[in-house]
Amino acid sequence: xxxxxxxxxxxxxxxxxxxxxxxxxxxxxxxxxxxxxxxxxxxxxxxxxxxxxxxxxxxxxxxxxxxxxxxxxxxxxxxxxxxxxxxxxxxxxxxxxxxxxxxxxxxxxxxxxxxxxxxxxxxxxxxxxxxxxxxxxxxxxxxxxxxxxxxxxxxxxxxxxxxxxxxxxxxxxxxxxxxxxxxxxxxxxxxxxxxxxxxxxxxxxxxxxxxxxxxxxxxxxxxxxxxxxxxxxxxxxxxxxxxxxxxxxxxxxxxxxxxxxxxxxxxxxxxxxxxxxxxxxxxxxxxxxxxxxxxxxxxxxxxxxxxxxxxxxxx
Amino acid sequence: xxxxxxxxxxxxxxxxxxxxxxxxxxxxxxxxxxxxxxxxxxxxxxxxxxxxxxxxxxxxxxxxxxxxxxxxxxxxxxxxxxxxxxxxxxxxxxxxxxxxxxxxxxxxxxxxxxxxxxxxxxxxxxxxxxxxxxxxxxxxxxxxxxxxxxxxxxxxxxxxxxxxxxxxxxxxxxxxxxxxxxxxxxxxxxxxxxxxxxxxxxxxxxxxxxxxxxxxxxxxxxxxxxxxxxxxxxxxxxxxxxxxxxxxxxxxxxxxxxxxxxxxxxxxxxxxxxxxxxxxxxxxxxxxxxxxxxxxxxxxxxxxxxxxxxxxxxxxxxxxxxxxxxxxxxxxxxxxxxxxxxxxxxxx
Numbered sequence: 015x016x017x018x019x020x021x022x023x024x025x026x027x028x029x030x031x032x033x034x035x036x037x038x039x040x041x042x043x044x045x046x047x048x049x050x051x052x053x054x055x056x057x058x059x060x061x062x063x064x065x066x067x068x069x070x071x072x073x074x075x076x077x078x079x080x081x082x083x084x085x086x087x088x089x090x091x092x093x094x095x096x097x098x099x100x101x102x103x104x105x106x107x108x109x110x111x112x113x114x115x116x117x118x119x120x121x122x123x124x125x126x127x128x129x130x131x132x133x134x135x136x137x138x139x140x141x142x143x144x145x146x147x148x149x150x151x152x153x154x155x156x157x158x159x160x161x162x163x164x165x166x167x168x169x170x171x172x173x174x175x176x177x178x179x180x181x182x183x184x185x186x187x188x189x190x191x192x193x194x195x196x197x198x199x200x201x202x203x204x205x206x207x208x209x210x211x212x213x214x215x216x217x218x219x220x221x222x223x224x225x226x227x228x229x230x231x232x233x234x235x236x237x238x239x240x241x242x243x244x245x246x247x248x249x250x251x252x253x254x255x256x257x258x259x260x261x262x263x264x265x266x267x268x269x270x271x272x273x274x275x276x277x278x279x280x281x282x283x284x285x286x287x288x289x290x291x292x293x294x295x296x297x298x299x300x301x302x303x304x305x306x307x308x309x310x311x312x313x314x315x316x317x318x319x320x321x322x323x324x325x326x327x328x329x
Numbered sequence: 330x331x332x333x334x335x336x337x338x339x340x341x342x343x344x345x346x347x348x349x350x351x352x353x354x355x356x357x358x359x360x361x362x363x364x365x366x367x368x369x370x371x372x373x374x375x376x377x378x379x380x381x382x383x384x385x386x387x388x389x390x391x392x393x394x395x396x397x398x399x400x401x402x403x404x405x406x407x408x409x410x411x412x413x414x415x416x417x418x419x420x421x422x423x424x425x426x427x428x429x430x431x432x433x434x435x436x437x438x439x440x441x442x443x444x445x446x447x448x449x450x451x452x453x454x455x456x457x458x459x460x461x462x463x464x465x466x467x468x469x470x471x472x473x474x475x476x477x478x479x480x481x482x483x484x485x486x487x488x489x490x491x492x493x494x495x496x497x498x499x500x501x502x503x504x505x506x507x508x509x510x511x512x513x514x515x516x517x518x519x520x521x522x523x524x525x526x527x528x529x530x531x532x533x534x535x536x537x538x539x540x541x542x543x544x545x546x547x548x549x550x551x552x553x554x555x556x557x558x559x560x561x562x563x564x565x566x567x568x569x570x571x572x573x574x575x576x577x578x579x580x581x582x583x584x585x586x587x588x589x590x591x592x593x594x595x596x597x598x599x600x601x602x603x604x605x606x607x608x609x610x611x612x613x614x615x616x617x618x619x620x621x622x623x624x625x626x627x628x629x630x631x632x633x634x635x636x637x638x639x640x641x642x643x644x645x646x647x648x649x650x651x652x653x654x655x656x657x658x659x660x661x662x663x664x665x666x667x668x669x670x671x672x673x674x675x676x677x
Contacts, residue, residue, distance in 0.1 A: 062471045144519040186476040187535055194527045201520045208516040237383030
């Protein structure tokens with residue numbers, strides 16, 4: 015396994031470092047071409063509005079463990095991951111700050127297509143300063159300890175990304191077009207974060223108290239994924255919401271139907287257990303309340319496109 | 330009603346409107362008093378010399394605005410107008426303003442501060458417009474010096490004396506749709522407006538610079554012909570629920586032979602007639618879906634499809650995704666952090 019330590023203090027330098035250690039060619043633009051094994055391309059770009067971008071498209075020969083060191087100054091990043099994947103649930107837009115040390119793993123022989131947008135604190139301050147909603151963003155983004163937000167890379171994001179990568183106009187417009195797309199991605203991302211948090215904007219009408227009760231239900235579901243959760247009817251009794259209301263409100267707030275949400279968490283737990291190497295596949299399945307091993311394997315594969323054995327067998 | 334001004338900043342212009350209409354602005358926006366019509370005007374300064382005015386108006390009394398020329402060339406003005414397809418049974422009064430550019434049609438115009446322009450806003454038609462003032466320095470913020478010089482060179486060598494007029498296509502309309510729909514409630518209003526204005530500039534500048542300005546073909550169209558073609562375009566896109574007018578009908582409307590009509594239409598709008606129609610129809614469908622209020626089935630019916638399969642296929646051909654996929658993407662889904670091969674918080 016290859017280990018790479020890095021930081022975002024000097025992005026052009028980081029670009030050179032990654033190019034060296036991962037054997038990537040430095041390219042001038044965001045062109046994505048199916049990279050050969052053990053190689054690929056990397057591109058650094060500074061936009062007219064001071065934003066820095068790092069684009070990588072590579073297939074590592076062996077597993078690569080990235081370790082981000084603590085930076086000196088506060089900085090945020092937006093990472094667009096898995097651009098080429100057909101399954102939207104496997105690609106994401108991720109926003110976080112670089113305050114904490116993190117590990118990140120790139121699996122061998124799997125293609126990685128990543129765009130990182132670096133956002134300094136000053137830049138973000140300026141960006142939100144004129145908005146009426148700046149208080150919200152300051153509170154929820156600047157002043158929380160572990161501030162991170164996720165989104166699926168849905169077709170709208172994908173459209174913007176592909177417009178960025180397939181420039182059709184004159185080269186002299188490249189930076190302008192890319193900057194506009196980056197700004198649109200940021201706008202879409204942050205306004206969706208805002209809408210998710212401002213609960214008054216829900217399509218399904220709900221009082222604050224009802225949402226409170228919904229949170230209780232959500233907690234119940236994810237607290238212990240090892241036994242079969244109560245039925246919808248029971249949940250509706252606990253939360254004092256009608257079954258219809260419960261189902262639609264849950265989906266609205268948490269993005270997935272009740273049982274799929276539960277199942278997703280259950281599978282994540284399974285994966286974490288397998289990765290820890292302390293449990294065998296059978297033990298994991300039992301722990302998670304599966305009596306039939308086949309059911310578990312099936313569910314796992316559905317979620318991760320991988321058999322649990324593959325993860326357990328990995329060194 | 331007449332109105333004269335020579336303002337450099339649209340926020341100042343809005344103040345003059347406040348006095349004229351005797352209304353107060355709220356957060357850069359004034360709503361038209363009922364006596365004048367329906368709609369609003371919004372003005373903002375986006376920094377680095379870019380000033381914008383966004384308006385959606387349906388006037389009761391036709392209005393004539395005149396922007397007086399300033400002595401020197403100082404800045405450019407880009408205007409995008411789109412006359413709505415609804416209410417078109419209510420015919421605008423036939424008034425004779427031969428000197429004025431009719432805003433009752435859909436087009437993009439580029440002009441500069443040293444030219445005075447008259448605008449005639451006819452009553453009874455809903456018109457959406459975006460006006461952008463910018464200068465050389467604002468362009469230098471996002472384009473390199475050669476490109477900016479090239480733009481200015483083209484402008485001064487070919488379009489100095491007259492207003493440059495171009496047709497607007499479905500993409501402009503889509504931007505206008507978004508802009509006017511979410512203007513008042515977007516949580517990140519400033520960024521939202523700024524981004525759309527940048528998209529309009531991007532689109533316009535690329536078209537303007539890459540277009541062959543010496544090519545006689547575009548210039549061969551006379552102003553009157555352009556006006557007639559625009560009329561045909563409006564009538565083509567008036568109503569998506571029924572079958573569109575035939576080429577024959579449209580060419581009669583333009584007083585041209587069908588062949589000339591087809592060719593000239595393609596020259597002006599860049600696409601063959603029905604391809605253009607289809608593109609606009611799909612763009613309309615897309616904006617309806619993004620509005621989030623309608624079911625796919627409703628949208629299909631609203632743009633005249635009986636067979637939803639055909640609608641989906643046509644949509645996919647245009648945008649590469651199915652209507653259902655777009656709708657799903659547009660809904661607010663909460664992403665549940667997935668551990669899949671990505672973030673492994675240091676276990677070992």
